[in-house]
Amino acid sequence: MEKEKGLLIVLSGPAGVGKGTVCGALRKEQTNIQYSVSATTRQPRKGEVDGVNYFFKEKEEFEEMIKNQELLEWAEYVGNYYGTPIDYVRQTLDQGDDIILEIEVQGASKVRDRFPEGIFIFLMPPSLVELRNRIVGRGTETEDVIDKRMTVAKEEIEMMKRYDYVVENDEVALAVERIKAIVTAEHCKRERLFEKYKQLVEVQ
Amino acid sequence: MEKEKGLLIVLSGPAGVGKGTVCGALRKEQTNIQYSVSATTRQPRKGEVDGVNYFFKEKEEFEEMIKNQELLEWAEYVGNYYGTPIDYVRQTLDQGDDIILEIEVQGASKVRDRFPEGIFIFLMPPSLVELRNRIVGRGTETEDVIDKRMTVAKEEIEMMKRYDYVVENDEVALAVERIKAIVTAEHCKRERLFEKYKQLVEVQ
Known part of the structure; x- marks a missing residue:
C-alpha cells in the first residue's frame, strides 16, 4: 500500500493578526x-542554527533558487530575501508528515497556485472579531474607530476568499485548538480515505 | 445579523460498528x-421519559407522521416503528444549535436526500481497521478469517461513498475526539463564515 502523503497546511492572515504567536503556541503542543x-539572506542572529531556524543563504544562492523555481514563495523585506524552499516541503509530505507554513497573504496565494490541495487557514484579525462583537452589542468602541475598522475589515474579508478555513484569533489557546481540530478533521475526510481503502480490498 | 444555523451531524455506519457506544461517550463530554x-411505537421501558428518551407514539399516530412526511427517516424493527421527527431537528438547527443523529446507513442515505448540507460521518467498522492492521503487518488473523472480512469490507467501503468523513473506531475515546474535531473544523469552514462576515460590512 502506498504511503499516505502528509498535509500541507498554510496559516496566513493580514499583518499583525498574530500568525507568529499562534504558530509558536502550536509548536509547543504535542x-x-x-x-x-x-x-x-539575512545574517544569523546569536543562537540561530542553519537548517533549524532558517536556511541561511548568500544573496547569489538565493537568486539562483528563485531562478530555478526552488522556492514555493519568496519576498524581499528591508533588503533581505525570505522564502520557502520547495524541497523541504516536498520531502516532509512524501514522508507522510504534515507540514505547516506560516506566511503572508501574498505568499499564501502563490502557494495555493502550486499546491491547490493544501489546507489554507485564514487567521481572522481582531478587527473583525471586534466588529462582530460590537454588532452583537458587546463592544465599547466609538463610531469613528468603528468606521476605520470597517474599511480595513472589507479588505480583510476579500482576502478570505481563497482560504478553506477561517480561524478566529480571539484567544491564542482557542485558535490553536481550532487549528488542531482542522488537521484532525482533514485526516478523516472521506475523499482522502476512500481510495486508500478501496485499494486495500482490490489489491488483495 | 441573521442567526447562524446549527449543523446537522449524522453519525452512521454498518450494524455492530459501535455507533451507540460512541454516541453515548460523546454525550458524556462537554x-x-x-x-x-x-x-x-414501542412501549416505554421503566424510567424512560417521553420527549427525552423517545417520543412515544401510537401506531396510528406514527403512520400519520409517515403520511405527512414529518419523519426525516423511519424503519420498522420487530413489529415497532422507529423514526426521526423532522420538526425537532429543524427547531434545533434554527435555534443555532448543532444536532447529531445516530442512525442506520439506510436512514442516513434518506437524510442525505433531504439535508444535503448535513455533515455525514461514517464510523469505520473494526473489520476495516483490522484489515488495514494486518496489511501493515500487525494482525494475527488466519487467511480464512481475512477472506470473510474482505467480502464484508468491500460492501462497507461501498457504503462510505456518500459520507463526508470517515472516523475509525479503533478506540471509543479517539473516535469521540475525532467527531468533536470534525464539528469544530466545520464551524471554521470559510464558505460558512464568508457570507456572514461580508454581510457584516455591507449592512453597516
Missing part, C-alpha cells in the same frame, strides 16, 4: 505537525 | 451538541 524552515 | 430524539 502534535505530529512539522514546521517549514524558511530560507533567508 | 459539548454544545444536541441529540436527536427518535419517535417510536
Whole structure:
C-alpha cells in the first residue's frame, strides 16, 4: 500500500493578526505537525542554527533558487530575501508528515497556485472579531474607530476568499485548538480515505 | 445579523460498528451538541421519559407522521416503528444549535436526500481497521478469517461513498475526539463564515 502523503497546511492572515504567536503556541503542543524552515539572506542572529531556524543563504544562492523555481514563495523585506524552499516541503509530505507554513497573504496565494490541495487557514484579525462583537452589542468602541475598522475589515474579508478555513484569533489557546481540530478533521475526510481503502480490498 | 444555523451531524455506519457506544461517550463530554430524539411505537421501558428518551407514539399516530412526511427517516424493527421527527431537528438547527443523529446507513442515505448540507460521518467498522492492521503487518488473523472480512469490507467501503468523513473506531475515546474535531473544523469552514462576515460590512 502506498504511503499516505502528509498535509500541507498554510496559516496566513493580514499583518499583525498574530500568525507568529499562534504558530509558536502550536509548536509547543504535542502534535505530529512539522514546521517549514524558511530560507533567508539575512545574517544569523546569536543562537540561530542553519537548517533549524532558517536556511541561511548568500544573496547569489538565493537568486539562483528563485531562478530555478526552488522556492514555493519568496519576498524581499528591508533588503533581505525570505522564502520557502520547495524541497523541504516536498520531502516532509512524501514522508507522510504534515507540514505547516506560516506566511503572508501574498505568499499564501502563490502557494495555493502550486499546491491547490493544501489546507489554507485564514487567521481572522481582531478587527473583525471586534466588529462582530460590537454588532452583537458587546463592544465599547466609538463610531469613528468603528468606521476605520470597517474599511480595513472589507479588505480583510476579500482576502478570505481563497482560504478553506477561517480561524478566529480571539484567544491564542482557542485558535490553536481550532487549528488542531482542522488537521484532525482533514485526516478523516472521506475523499482522502476512500481510495486508500478501496485499494486495500482490490489489491488483495 | 441573521442567526447562524446549527449543523446537522449524522453519525452512521454498518450494524455492530459501535455507533451507540460512541454516541453515548460523546454525550458524556462537554459539548454544545444536541441529540436527536427518535419517535417510536414501542412501549416505554421503566424510567424512560417521553420527549427525552423517545417520543412515544401510537401506531396510528406514527403512520400519520409517515403520511405527512414529518419523519426525516423511519424503519420498522420487530413489529415497532422507529423514526426521526423532522420538526425537532429543524427547531434545533434554527435555534443555532448543532444536532447529531445516530442512525442506520439506510436512514442516513434518506437524510442525505433531504439535508444535503448535513455533515455525514461514517464510523469505520473494526473489520476495516483490522484489515488495514494486518496489511501493515500487525494482525494475527488466519487467511480464512481475512477472506470473510474482505467480502464484508468491500460492501462497507461501498457504503462510505456518500459520507463526508470517515472516523475509525479503533478506540471509543479517539473516535469521540475525532467527531468533536470534525464539528469544530466545520464551524471554521470559510464558505460558512464568508457570507456572514461580508454581510457584516455591507449592512453597516
